[in-house]
Amino acid sequence: MQGQQLRVGLVGAGKMGADHALRIHERISGARLAAVADPDLDRAQQVAGSSGARATADAFEVIDDSDVDALVIASPGAVHEPLLLAALERGVPVLCEKPLTPDAKSSLRVVEAEEARGEHLLQVGFMRRFDAEYGELKRLLDAGELGAPLMLHCVHRNAATPPGFTSEMMIYDSVVHEFDTARWLLGSEIAAVTVRAPKSSSAAPDGLLDPQLVTIETTSGALVDVEIFVNCGFGYQVRCEAVGERGTALIGADGGPLVHRSGNWGGSISDDFRDRFGAAFDREFQRWADAAHRGHADPAAATAWDGYAAAAACEAGVQAQATGTRAEVDLAERPDFYIP
Amino acid sequence: MQGQQLRVGLVGAGKMGADHALRIHERISGARLAAVADPDLDRAQQVAGSSGARATADAFEVIDDSDVDALVIASPGAVHEPLLLAALERGVPVLCEKPLTPDAKSSLRVVEAEEARGEHLLQVGFMRRFDAEYGELKRLLDAGELGAPLMLHCVHRNAATPPGFTSEMMIYDSVVHEFDTARWLLGSEIAAVTVRAPKSSSAAPDGLLDPQLVTIETTSGALVDVEIFVNCGFGYQVRCEAVGERGTALIGADGGPLVHRSGNWGGSISDDFRDRFGAAFDREFQRWADAAHRGHADPAAATAWDGYAAAAACEAGVQAQATGTRAEVDLAERPDFYIP
Amino acid sequence: MQGQQLRVGLVGAGKMGADHALRIHERISGARLAAVADPDLDRAQQVAGSSGARATADAFEVIDDSDVDALVIASPGAVHEPLLLAALERGVPVLCEKPLTPDAKSSLRVVEAEEARGEHLLQVGFMRRFDAEYGELKRLLDAGELGAPLMLHCVHRNAATPPGFTSEMMIYDSVVHEFDTARWLLGSEIAAVTVRAPKSSSAAPDGLLDPQLVTIETTSGALVDVEIFVNCGFGYQVRCEAVGERGTALIGADGGPLVHRSGNWGGSISDDFRDRFGAAFDREFQRWADAAHRGHADPAAATAWDGYAAAAACEAGVQAQATGTRAEVDLAERPDFYIP
Amino acid sequence: MQGQQLRVGLVGAGKMGADHALRIHERISGARLAAVADPDLDRAQQVAGSSGARATADAFEVIDDSDVDALVIASPGAVHEPLLLAALERGVPVLCEKPLTPDAKSSLRVVEAEEARGEHLLQVGFMRRFDAEYGELKRLLDAGELGAPLMLHCVHRNAATPPGFTSEMMIYDSVVHEFDTARWLLGSEIAAVTVRAPKSSSAAPDGLLDPQLVTIETTSGALVDVEIFVNCGFGYQVRCEAVGERGTALIGADGGPLVHRSGNWGGSISDDFRDRFGAAFDREFQRWADAAHRGHADPAAATAWDGYAAAAACEAGVQAQATGTRAEVDLAERPDFYIP
Missing domain, CATH: 3.30.360.10 (Dihydrodipicolinate Reductase; domain 2)
Known part of the structure; x- marks a missing residue:
């Protein structure tokens, strides 16, 4: 494993993405940054800069890159769905920052796509599970x-x-x-x-x-x-x-x-939330990289189903906030694929 | 004040009453137990025993006793109303263990009786205020x-x-x-x-x-x-x-x-809640005895109005518990007499 | 006991004495201030003032007063010895603020006097024992x-x-x-x-x-x-x-x-050390008053022997401080009278 | 840096060595285990096993290995001196577990050798500095x-x-x-x-x-x-x-x-001290690896001088323990080379 480092493609070079780039670069073992995508190419280049990774404005270029073994998605939630579906199609492990997608319906489509593929490739960045x-x-x-x-x-x-x-x-x-x-x-x-x-x-x-x-x-x-x-x-x-x-x-x-x-x-x-959860992020990334080397998601991490369930709860929460009344969560049936 | 100790009549010689008797007897200054009433005369005698206080089965005998300067009521809440009204009529300071009375309506009658008398004589034993x-x-x-x-x-x-x-x-x-x-x-x-x-x-x-x-x-x-x-x-x-x-x-x-x-x-x-609030009870009683020497309730204590408001909140609480819905508290207008 | 309050004579009306006067007056049960002595008569009168106690400039007048049942000594340690010996002669219980006396030799004389009398009358105000x-x-x-x-x-x-x-x-x-x-x-x-x-x-x-x-x-x-x-x-x-x-x-x-x-x-x-140990002082005084009613010192308190042993340790401590070397404590043999 | 991982030679495959091998292998970035030496070859092989590193019974073979960029010394303190002198001669950065050497005299020889070389290559594993x-x-x-x-x-x-x-x-x-x-x-x-x-x-x-x-x-x-x-x-x-x-x-x-x-x-x-200081060890190793990439010791770490001073204090401590008296520490003059 040491000889072959996991080549990570990073999508999204904002604050969180830059932080994760540093994490991959400096704090975890067995992985290196191979490519960075951000609509703002300057930003992508800046994050890629010190690590020798390629920079591009096109996320799909990174996802389709055969020199990329695994993906970290840190772009805004609104654009996650097509990225996740493309990554699933290519079959690479993905660590997707929360939210999986911004709403339950689209999250469920991602769940169904992963289930259809039959491999656990996606994990959602609920880092508290690693605290x-x-x-x-x-x-x-x-x-x-x-x-x-x-x-x-x-x-x-x-x-x-x-x-x-x-x-x-x-x-x-x-x-x-x-x-x-x-x-x-x-x-x-x-x-x-x-x-x-x-x-x-x-x-x-x-x-x-x-x-x-x-x-x-x-x-x-x-x-x-x-x-x-x-x-x-x-x-x-x-x-x-x-x-x-x-x-x-x-x-x-x-x-x-x-x-x-x-x-x-x-x-x-x-x-700064990183003072409280920095070590949890490190552990999350190290475990993800270790699992990605073996071609799948970390079983300890939140799955696409967890991402979907969180999205559904958020929808109920926002509805409850707006109406002042109790809102029930309407959840699809959990596929066997997501029952541990 | 030391020469003339406050002569306290205790109504109710159960667990709480016995505890308060000990408090008056051993832990506060300037007061002594003069009379104890309990329907169970044995219990009254036992509590009175070591202190030289008289014992009786009739609470009103204690309330009307001209050798009693002030009252502690520690009997069940269900019998508080007539005791409090009698004490108000006699014009003696009263420390009444919570609740003032068991329901808002009867509590309000006590409030109105005190207001009519125009003297602050009653206080309710919410001891946390002295913690x-x-x-x-x-x-x-x-x-x-x-x-x-x-x-x-x-x-x-x-x-x-x-x-x-x-x-x-x-x-x-x-x-x-x-x-x-x-x-x-x-x-x-x-x-x-x-x-x-x-x-x-x-x-x-x-x-x-x-x-x-x-x-x-x-x-x-x-x-x-x-x-x-x-x-x-x-x-x-x-x-x-x-x-x-x-x-x-x-x-x-x-x-x-x-x-x-x-x-x-x-x-x-x-x-044992007394390990947490024992010192608060002591302070409450010492301050009460000091104020009772001067013929009125401790201004720092919960008033009859506070007892009434608590009773009204409890009624709403029990209704909310029973119905599973939000219950509003329907409070009378606060008399000026109770506005500090 | 409530009918006959312990009549306390206070020797020393400085800060500590004034604090103890208040304690006897307001915070403990079964005792009242009967007399206060201080070389500064004004100060004695001020402390006595609110309580109805007599004031004098002569400590021995208080010690010899037949209307005094027990003594609190809060004067400077340098004058304790004759006061304690006089109190022992009269046979009244004494709560003596630390130190018993300022040096081991004089403390030992007090110890011997109490032993000779054969009654435990003295206790030293190490209040931490009541915390x-x-x-x-x-x-x-x-x-x-x-x-x-x-x-x-x-x-x-x-x-x-x-x-x-x-x-x-x-x-x-x-x-x-x-x-x-x-x-x-x-x-x-x-x-x-x-x-x-x-x-x-x-x-x-x-x-x-x-x-x-x-x-x-x-x-x-x-x-x-x-x-x-x-x-x-x-x-x-x-x-x-x-x-x-x-x-x-x-x-x-x-x-x-x-x-x-x-x-x-x-x-x-x-x-303020009273914020930390105020409750300990109260407990010390209440227990002392209860024991004094029965004519002796509180068995839970520090004895004259404890006062002597502390004085001996202080002497060694000051010697060690002055010389920079280890100083041994040279203690008399403990009389059986002081072995619990 | 990611492309060229620091190739670490580990001397000593006992409990501590094995722990550090895991640390290099799994918890830090930019370094990999290249060779492991232990007199017990089995133990060396076991530690090397999962990482692809070479194993040998001869520590000097690792020190002299031109495929080794930096050394971790985790063997018993008694054998440190010749290892450190050899490493200094080769000019590779060394993280030496404490003690530098077991006594002040030999530690001072190491200090002098490093000073003579004129490069800061050695650091001592006082991990608390990284907690x-x-x-x-x-x-x-x-x-x-x-x-x-x-x-x-x-x-x-x-x-x-x-x-x-x-x-x-x-x-x-x-x-x-x-x-x-x-x-x-x-x-x-x-x-x-x-x-x-x-x-x-x-x-x-x-x-x-x-x-x-x-x-x-x-x-x-x-x-x-x-x-x-x-x-x-x-x-x-x-x-x-x-x-x-x-x-x-x-x-x-x-x-x-x-x-x-x-x-x-x-x-x-x-x-387990690793539960308390595990993160400190990780930080120590990550910083060491980063500095070793640049060819020198981590300026935040304990230097050879610090190792020498600790050895001198230990000697005084053991002497004080044996004699029951105060032992002075006899320290050489601190070379300018070690003044920050």
């Missing part, structure tokens, strides 16, 4: 150490939003992570979503419902509540407490040096 | 250090329930504390209540909806969520996180020695 | 839950020193608490003391060795290290970690609300 | 956020020792890390060492002084105390608290999920 603390929480739940899980209490906070961030994006971009972790931790599909908002923070841009309280019901009968607050002011914070029949477990506590100074004790909080 | 951590949280909020409050996340857990505990009692006996602290911390009335329950814990008695997730809307536009879980198995735990526009504050973290042993780090949890 | 966390640590050690204790790591910090504070006072006034807690927690006498000082903090007054590192050897073979740092700048902090053969336990962690704000998480620290 | 928490502590100190550092309180605990572990090894293998971190954090050399031992734990093997309390004086006038306890029973724990003129900072707090269960709160502790 050490989430992993330990999953282990505690699966081992039954807390008894059957009944509730999750989740908190998801950002210091501030970039311009143009909308209430819907709070569901699609942020709560989507809780949809996936709830499904993964509880081993259950999402049945319904309710969204409530208190009066909005005066720190939130005009028109943004911030914070919101999202309540999720699962088919297993568990309840999940999520505080999503994207202008909380102080930093990036992700917390999850699982409540089981015999105990609870909380992850996401503050870390780093405990400082005493000037009448205060405590530490600092970063507002 | 150091809740006090500090209130101070942070009132000082604006977190910005305007938007949400509270509350957790209220007991290890196990006594026989006969019902889903309604989870609202009336447990969540009632969160109703009061939400009103007090946020300085706002409760507008509506919603109750959701996941599948119940297998550790809960048959028919008990346990845990439940209670969502509270306040007239100020804040949202409060409460996990009430009375068979959580591991101990008594009360937690509250306030989320403001500029920061958050969490109280109820685990304390005591941090032990490392046998591959584990941590500490122990008691299942 | 909930220290109590729980003691319980863990006594129950063998950590195995045999091998080491204690202690930290004792103050924000800043008052004018005139000397390196010797760091031993006599501050580390004396660690001498007592070490003896009490480990159930062993102190064998030797070593004192090391790094370069002093630029925040410390000229000439003060601050911080210092005190190493204590016990006759049981345990080692105790103490960081004493009285100009640490940020607040009052007392921490103790016991290291046993099978585990460790740490007390003195930071408490209060956990706040997230402005890129930081944490809480605040007070620089 | 995120230590890094943040260093940053706080260097930025002056705590004021000038006065003391460090260190705790270094292992669950249990392997057979044959001696009191001297507690200095050479364990406290050596604290010697290096003290020098690095404080930017100062070690002036003297004192070792005290309480009675030993009954859990320690016969004859082992365990725990010990090591006191370190630095040339800057700071004091460092280290509890080394290698049979503490419960797990691997490394803690460091820096005490500065204006504040303190503590690293090494417990992490992972906070679990409430069965009357307890807390989490679990591993006894």
Whole structure:
């Protein structure tokens, strides 16, 4: 494997793509960047620059490139579907940043295309599944150490939003992570979503419902509540407490040096999600590259089905937000192909 | 004051009453137990025993006793109304264990009787208002250090329930504390209540909806969520996180020695609420006795109005629990007499 | 007991005395202030003022007063010996603020006088023995839950020193608490003391060795290290970690609300030792008053022997500090009277 | 760089060597294992096995191999000197596991050889310098956020020792890390060492002084105390608290999920140092490989001088342990070549 490095084609050279290029280049073993595509060719060249990879404005050129062994898709969700279908046709492993596609219907088409091909090639970038603390929480739940899980209490906070961030994006971009972790931790599909908002923070841009309280019901009968607050002011914070029949477990506590100074004790909080999940991204990519060498997706990762289920939950979430009422999730039947 | 100790009449010699007798006897200054009433005369005598107080089966005998300066009512809520009305008529200060009365209508009658008398004589035993951590949280909020409050996340857990505990009692006996602290911390009335329950814990008695997730809307536009879980198995735990526009504050973290042993780090949890709130009860009683010496209720305590508002919220809570829908709280207009 | 309140005579109306007067007056049950003595009569009158107690400039007048049932001594240590001997002669229970006396020789004379009288009347105000966390640590050690204790790591910090504070006072006034807690927690006498000082903090007054590192050897073979740092700048902090053969336990962690704000998480620290040990003082005084009603010292409190042993350890500590070498503690043989 | 992977020769295929082989193979980017040497050829082959690297029993064969770009030395310290001198002669970058050599004299010869060559090729595997928490502590100190550092309180605990572990090894293998971190954090050399031992734990093997309390004086006038306890029973724990003129900072707090269960709160502790420092090893190796590509040592790593200074401190430590007295560290003058 060391002799033959995995040649990775990167589609999308924005912030996330550039970060992943660096990751492949500098932080994981057994893979190298072979090609970079971005409609903005300059940007593609800049990201390719230091690594010796080719740059192009045409994503399909990278997908069809026979010198590319595997693909990372980090372009906007709106253009994912044709890229994924083309990659499936070529039969290369793909790590697709979330969302799989922006809506349930198109996600389901991708699911069906992968099922038709009969190979697990796609995985969706829900990196929390590779975080050490989430992993330990999953282990505690699966081992039954807390008894059957009944509730999750989740908190998801950002210091501030970039311009143009909308209430819907709070569901699609942020709560989507809780949809996936709830499904993964509880081993259950999402049945319904309710969204409530208190009066909005005066720190939130005009028109943004911030914070919101999202309540999720699962088919297993568990309840999940999520505080999503994207202008909380102080930093990036992700917390999850699982409540089981015999105990609870909380992850996401503050870390780093405990400082005493000037009448205060405590530490600092970063507002960069990469400080919290950087190691998870690294593990996700390393495991993906290892699996891609063998020609398939990492079995530990979120599948196309998981991407579809998250998209369906997001649709219900946005509907619940708009109507103020409980929205049920209407899910297709899960193909045997996606039952582990 | 030391020369003339406050002579306290205790109505109700059950577990709570006996605990308060001990408190008056051993832990606070300037007060002594003068009389104890309980329908079970043996019980009254036992509680009176060590203190030299008189014992009787007739509560009104204690209330009318001219050698009694102030009353503690710790009998079941169902019999509070006539006791409170009699005490108001006599004009003695009363510390009434929650609830003021079991329903909003009767509570309102007590409110109106006190208002008619024109003296603040009654206070309700919401002891959290005297807890150091809740006090500090209130101070942070009132000082604006977190910005305007938007949400509270509350957790209220007991290890196990006594026989006969019902889903309604989870609202009336447990969540009632969160109703009061939400009103007090946020300085706002409760507008509506919603109750959701996941599948119940297998550790809960048959028919008990346990845990439940209670969502509270306040007239100020804040949202409060409460996990009430009375068979959580591991101990008594009360937690509250306030989320403001500029920061958050969490109280109820685990304390005591941090032990490392046998591959584990941590500490122990008691299942006795008195270990958590014993000091708050002491402070509540000391302040009450000090105020009663001067002939009135402690201005820092919950008033009859607060007792009424809590009763109204409980009624909405139980209705929401029964119907599965959002129940609005229908509150009388607040008399000027109760506006601080 | 309630009918006959313990009549307390207070000797010393400085800061500590005034605090204790308030404690007797407002926070404990079954006792009242009957007389206050201070060479500064104004100060005595001020402290007596609100309580109806008599005020005098002559301490012996209070000690000899037949209307005084028990004594609290809060005057400077230098004048304790004659006061204690007079109180022993009268046979009244005494709560003596530390130190018992300022040196081992005079302390031993007090010990011998009490032994001669044959009644346990004296107790020394080492209030940590009544602190909930220290109590729980003691319980863990006594129950063998950590195995045999091998080491204690202690930290004792103050924000800043008052004018005139000397390196010797760091031993006599501050580390004396660690001498007592070490003896009490480990159930062993102190064998030797070593004192090391790094370069002093630029925040410390000229000439003060601050911080210092005190190493204590016990006759049981345990080692105790103490960081004493009285100009640490940020607040009052007392921490103790016991290291046993099978585990460790740490007390003195930071408490209060956990706040997230402005890129930081944490809480605040007070620089007032009463915020940390106020409840311990209350418990100490309540238990003392209860025992004094029965005519003797609280068996849970530090005895005159403990006061003597602490004085001897302080002498060794100051010698070690001055010489830079290890100083052995030269202790008299413990009379049977003081063996529990 | 990706096209030309760094070809690494590994000397020593024991536990540590095998772990590093895996690290090069699977966790870092831009390097591959090219050759493995171990006197036990089977072991060398096993480690080489999966990676396509050559295996040999002769370390010098690997060092002299022109297909090897850089060396990792993970053999016992006793054989390091000739290996390092040979590597210096060939001019290849070396990551040498600690110790540089087992004694100060031989370490100084290595220092002089490197200085003579005039190139920084050697680095010593003090991986704590690459740990995120230590890094943040260093940053706080260097930025002056705590004021000038006065003391460090260190705790270094292992669950249990392997057979044959001696009191001297507690200095050479364990406290050596604290010697290096003290020098690095404080930017100062070690002036003297004192070792005290309480009675030993009954859990320690016969004859082992365990725990010990090591006191370190630095040339800057700071004091460092280290509890080394290698049979503490419960797990691997490394803690460091820096005490500065204006504040303190503590690293090494417990992490992972906070679990409430069965009357307890807390989490679990591993006894594997790789769980604590795995990420630090990864970062150390990645940075080393990146620097080795450019032909020299990582400037952030411990140099040969640091290895020599640690060896000198260990010698003083073992002498202090044997004699029970303070031992001064006798250090050569630091060559300009090693002054950053």
